[in-house]
Amino acid sequence: MTSRTTRLLAIGLLLFASAQALAQSAPPAPLPAWEQLTPQQREALIAPLRDRWNREPDERPRMLERAQRWQSMSPEQRAQARHGMKRFEGMNPEQRRQARALYGRMKELTPEQRTALRDEWKKMTPEQRDAWMKDNAPRRRPQREER
Numbered sequence: 001m002t003s004r005t006t007r008l009l010a011i012g013l014l015l016f017a018s019a020q021a022l023a024q025s026a027p028p029a030p031l032p033a034w035e036q037l038t039p040q041q042r043e044a045l046i047a048p049l050r051d052r053w054n055r056e057p058d059e060r061p062r063m064l065e066r067a068q069r070w071q072s073m074s075p076e077q078r079a080q081a082r083h084g085m086k087r088f089e090g091m092n093p094e095q096r097r098q099a100r101a102l103y104g105r106m107k108e109l110t111p112e113q114r115t116a117l118r119d120e121w122k123k124m125t126p127e128q129r130d131a132w133m134k135d136n137a138p139r140r141r142p143q144r145e146e147r
Contacts, residue, residue, distance in 0.1 A: 098133060105136050 034042070053060060073081065088099060102121065106114050124132065 098129065101133055101136055 031037075037045075053063065070078065070081075088096065091099060102117075106117065109117060121129070121132075
């Protein structure tokens with residue numbers, strides 16, 4: 001073996017050993033319950049909400065309604081809501097527009113009608129979906145920043 005090959009092999013072994021050590025290190029300790037958080041930790045968690053509350057007074061009723069709705073949800077419903085929020089965050093603006101239109105329409109339907117619309121939507125061509133969107137566009141609200 002050449003000197004260069006030996007050095008490369010040694011570096012590779014060191015990197016492999018380092019990766020193994022990192023993989024075997026203990027996971028971070030779970031964070032404490034709210035009551036055990038320090039005042040600084042609590043402030044760090046609350047500050048963004050307080051800032052938004054103060055910055056957007058017109059949104060306060062909506063923010064409060066959402067908080068109350070969240071409190072009334074079961075753990076399963078909360079998990080479903082989190083999953084939906086993650087999906088929405090991954091959508092492009094056009095997909096978000098369609099999702100808003102579908103959601104607005106679905107809220108007005110019975111469970112049977114929702115299932116029928118969902119099945120119908122899956123069968124539609126992009127052109128048919130565009131036509132549906134024009135016929136069922138959601139009410140326009142003041143524009144907010146996309147997050």
